[in-house]
Amino acid sequence: MAKLPGSAGVPVLGDKSLEFYRDPVSFCRQRIEKHRGRVFQCRVLNRPTAFVCSVQGMRELLCEKSNVFLKDPTDLMTNMYGDTVVTTNGEEACLLRLSLTGLFTGSCLKSSHDYITSVCERCLKDLSLSGRPQCVYSAFKRLGTELVLGLFLNVRAEEQPELFQEIMQLCTQHWHGLISAPVNVKVPLWSSGFSTALEARDRLMDIIKDKLENETQGFVGSLGSLPLPDSSSASQHLLLFISALIPKALASLLTSFTLALSGDEQTRRRAMEDPEYFRAVLLEVQRLWPPFIGGRRIADQDSTLAGFHVPKDYGVIYISHSVHRDPEVFQQPDSFLPERWSGRNAGQEHFLCSFGNGPRSCIGPKLNDVFLKEACMYLLKNYDWCLDPPSQDLEYKWLPVSRPADPPSISFTRLDHARCDGSDTG
Numbered sequence: 001m002a003k004l005p006g007s008a009g010v011p012v013l014g015d016k017s018l019e020f021y022r023d024p025v026s027f028c029r030q031r032i033e034k035h036r037g038r039v040f041q042c043r044v045l046n047r048p049t050a051f052v053c054s055v056q057g058m059r060e061l062l063c064e065k066s067n068v069f070l071k072d073p074t075d076l077m078t079n080m081y082g083d084t085v086v087t088t089n090g091e092e093a094c095l096l097r098l099s100l101t102g103l104f105t106g107s108c109l110k111s112s113h114d115y116i117t118s119v120c121e122r123c124l125k126d127l128s129l130s131g132r133p134q135c136v137y138s139a140f141k142r143l144g145t146e147l148v149l150g151l152f153l154n155v156r157a158e159e160q161p162e163l164f165q166e167i168m169q170l171c172t173q174h175w176h177g178l179i180s181a182p183v184n185v186k187v188p189l190w191s192s193g194f195s196t197a198l199e200a201r202d203r204l205m206d207i208i209k210d211k212l213e214n215e216t217q218g219f220v221g222s223l224g225s226l227p228l229p230d231s232s233s234a235s236q237h238l239l240l241f242i243s244a245l246i247p248k249a250l251a252s253l254l255t256s257f258t259l260a261l262s263g264d265e266q267t268r269r270r271a272m273e274d275p276e277y278f279r280a281v282l283l284e285v286q287r288l289w290p291p292f293i294g295g296r297r298i299a300d301q302d303s304t305l306a307g308f309h310v311p312k313d314y315g316v317i318y319i320s321h322s323v324h325r326d327p328e329v330f331q332q333p334d335s336f337l338p339e340r341w342s343g344r345n346a347g348q349e350h351f352l353c354s355f356g357n358g359p360r361s362c363i364g365p366k367l368n369d370v371f372l373k374e375a376c377m378y379l380l381k382n383y384d385w386c387l388d389p390p391s392q393d394l395e396y397k398w399l400p401v402s403r404p405a406d407p408p409s410i411s412f413t414r415l416d417h418a419r420c421d422g423s424d425t426g
Contacts, residue, residue, distance in 0.1 A: 001309045005035035008048035016042045024293050024398050028053055028322045038326060039306045041314075049315035050305060053322030055329045055351045057306040061297065061318055063358035065305075069297035069316055071360070080174070080201065081243070082236035083229075085363055092229065097363060099226050100237065103219060104364040112151055112219075113370065119146050120374045122158070124382070133388040133409035140254040140375070144247025145171075147371060152241045153211055154218050167207060167242070173200035175244035201239065208238045248401040249291040250371055255403055256289035257282070257376055258410055259394060260336055263386040267338075272380040280338035282372060283349060288336060290320040290354035293398045320353045321398065383412045 020027045028051060031040050038054035052061055061069050070089045078087040085096040123143040127134055145168055149155045157164040177197015212224045212234055223234050261268050271278040299314045325333035329351055331344060355362030388411035397405040
C-alpha cells in the first residue's frame, strides 16, 4: 500500500484552497505532471485531501467504495438545501433515492416530453431573428430555467410571467449566496450574499409549500404524494430541483455543443442524420467540457484508492475534467473525437462522471438527456451557426459551472436561408 504522493501541508498556512479554486484545471495538471500520477494529496478547506484524476480512482471512490467515502455532513449544500438525496448518507440516502427515482423515469418522463419540445421551440426559434450575434450562454440558461420551473413547479413563463420572473430572480439570489462565503451578516444598507441567499430561500420555500398544498397535477403533485421521511422533505427537494444549478448545467453543455460544432457543417449534418453519431457527439461534449468540476467526499475509515492509502477523515475530491482526459482510457484525450464512442470507448459511458457516478450519481440523468437531445436536435435541424467574430477568447473557467470566461457570441442562420460564410471557423 503506497503513500499518497504530495504533501498534506500544515494547518491553515499550508492550505491550497485559493490556488485550487482560482484554476482547478491548472492546479491538477501541474501536480499530475509533478508527481507523474493522477492521484495525489494536498490541503484543501484546511483538511488533508486526496485528489482523484484517474478513471480507476474515480470508479473505486464512487462505485466500489461508496459506503466508505461519504458526503460531507457540514457541506454548504446542506445549509442551503437541507437534508436531500444529494446531501444525506447511508440508508436515508438509499430510501430517498428509491422514493424519488420514479419521478424521473418511465411514464413521468414520457409525459414531460411534449412540454420540453414546446419550450425548446419557443426559446430557440428566434436566435437568427435579430440578425446579430447571440450570447448563447444567456439564451440557453433562460431555456433551462423555463424547463425547470415548468416541469417541477408548474410555473410556465407564458402563463404566469410575473411569478416566473420572481422565482427566477430568487433562484439567482439563492445560487449566488450558495457560492459566496457562508457568513450570515446583515447591517443597515448592506447584507452578505449568504444572508441574501437565506432570505431568497425562505421566500422560495413559501412559494413551494403553497404549490405542494394546492397542486395535484404534474411533478409537484406526484412529489407531494410520495412516502418521504418528514413533512419538510418534499419542499426541500423541490428547492433543490428548481435551483439555478440545473439551468446552468444545461446552458454549460449547450454552449459547449454549439462551440464544438461551430462552423462545422459536415459534422452538424452527420449528427442530424445519424442518431448514433449524434449520441457520440453529446458524449464527447460531456467528456471534454463537464459542467461540474467534480465532487467531494470524506473517508469514513482507512481505505485505499488506486493503490494509495487514504487515512480516515481525509477529504477526497474527484476532478471530472481530469478523469475524462485520463490517457489510460481515452486516447488523444484533449481531442474532440465523437468516433471514439463507436470504437475503442464503445460501451464505456460509465467512465464519465459529469453528474457523479455509482449509487450516488445524479438522480435525473435520463431527464437531462431528454433536455439536451431536444435542444441540440432543434439547433441542428433549424440552424447553421458560426462564431461571430471568428476570433474569440474561448478559455474556460471551471467554477462554479464550466463555461468560457468571456461569454461567446454566435451568429445563427436559418437553414432555409443563406449559409454561414465557409471561411468562418470555430
